[in-house]
Amino acid sequence: MSTTTAIDIIPSGAALGAEVRGVDLAHLTDDEFAAISQAWAKHLVLLFRDQKISDDEHVAFSRRFGQLDQAAPNQLGRPFIADQPHMSVISNLIEDGTPLGQLGNAEAIWHTDMSYTEVPPMAAILRALEIPEDGGGDTWFANMYLAWDRMPADLKSRIQGLTVLHDASRDSAGDQRMGQPVVTDPRKAPGARHPIARVHPVTGRTALFLGRRRNAYLVGLAFAESEELLDRLWQHAGQKKFAWVHKWRVDDVIMWDNRCVIHRRDGFDAAQRRLMHRTQIRG
Numbered sequence: 276m277s278t279t280t281a282i283d284i285i286p287s288g289a290a291l292g293a294e295v296r297g298v299d300l301a302h303l304t305d306d307e308f309a310a311i312s313q314a315w316a317k318h319l320v321l322l323f324r325d326q327k328i329s330d331d332e333h334v335a336f337s338r339r340f341g342q343l344d345q346a347a348p349n350q351l352g353r354p355f356i357a358d359q360p361h362m363s364v365i366s367n368l369i370e371d372g373t374p375l376g377q378l379g380n381a382e383a384i385w386h387t388d389m390s391y392t393e394v395p396p397m398a399a400i401l402r403a404l405e406i407p408e409d410g411g412g413d414t415w416f417a418n419m420y421l422a423w424d425r426m427p428a429d430l431k432s433r434i435q436g437l438t439v440l441h442d443a444s445r446d447s448a449g450d451q452r453m454g455q456p457v458v459t460d461p462r463k464a465p466g467a468r469h470p471i472a473r474v475h476p477v478t479g480r481t482a483l484f485l486g487r488r489r490n491a492y493l494v495g496l497a498f499a500e501s502e503e504l505l506d507r508l509w510q511h512a513g514q515k516k517f518a519w520v521h522k523w524r525v526d527d528v529i530m531w532d533n534r535c536v537i538h539r540r541d542g543f544d545a546a547q548r549r550l551m552h553r554t555q556i557r558g
C-alpha cells in the first residue's frame with residue numbers, strides 16, 4: 276500500500292509487522308515521520324532495511340517519538356557506550372574479559388521490555404551492526420491485541436480484572452540482574468504490578484500484558500492456580516498464528532510497540548559475532 280509520501284509500507288503477511296521502504300531514517304521529513312507513525316500504530320512492528328545510520332542518528336530518530344530511557348548499564352553500572360547514555364548494547368561479544376553488551380548468545384524468552392518497572396518503555400528501536408554469518412539470533416514478535424481478542428472465553432473470564440506481579444530479578448536470558456535478590460517464591464518477587472490487560476493510549480485497543488513467564492504471579496490467587504493460568508496464557512500468547520519472525524541483516528532497524536507486542540530471540544552459536552544497538556522510548 277502506498278502512502279501519500281513516496282514511502283511504501285509492505286505488510287509482513289503475518290499477524291503483525293511491516294517493512295517500510297523509501298526512507299532514510301537520518302533524513303526524515305515530517306510527512307514521512309507522520310506516515311511511519313501511522314503505519315506503526317497499524318502494524319505494531321516496523322522494519323527499515325539498509326539504514327547506515329550513526330548512533331547519534333539512531334538517537335535523533337528515536338527522540339521524535341518521545342523521551343528516551345537511560346541505557347541499560349554494564350557490569351560497572353555505566354552505559355556500555357560511554358558517550359551514548361541512551362544507547363543499550365545487545366551482544367555476545369567479550370573483549371578482554373568484559374562483555375560488550377547484554378543477553379549473550381542464549382535464547383531470550385518471550386517478554387515485554389522492562390515490564391517489571393512502574394512505567395515500562397513504550398517502544399524499542401533496535402539496529403543490527405553485526406549478525407551471525409551462520410544464521411540464528413532471529414527475533415520473534417507477537418501481537419498481544421490478537422492474543423486478547425482471540426483468547427478462549429473460559430480463560431478470559433478467569434483472568435478478568437487480575438494483576439500480574441512482574442519479576443525484576445532475572446533478564447529474558449534467565450540471568451540474575453545485578454543487585455536483585457534470588458527469587459525462590461514468585462509471590463515475593465521484586466517488581467511492579469500491572470493489570471493483565473491494558474488499553475493502548477493511541478489505538479484504544481486492549482492488549483494482553485504478561486511481561487515474562489519466569490517468576491510471574493497472578494496477584495491474590497493461590498500459587499498453584501496462578502501457575503496453571505500463567506502456563507495456559509503463555510501457551511496461548513506465544514502461538515505462531517500471532518507471531519512474525521525476523522531474520523536480521525546488517526543495517527536493519529526494527530521498532531516495536533512494547534505496549535502491545537512481546538518478543539523473543541533465538542539463541543545462536545557462541546563463536547559467531549552479534550552486535551545490536553537499542554534505544555528505548557519512555558512509556
Ligand code: SIN
Pocket residue numbers: 365378383412413414447538539540551
Ligand atoms: C531483546 O530482547 O530486546 C533483544 C532482541 C534481539 O537481540 O534480537
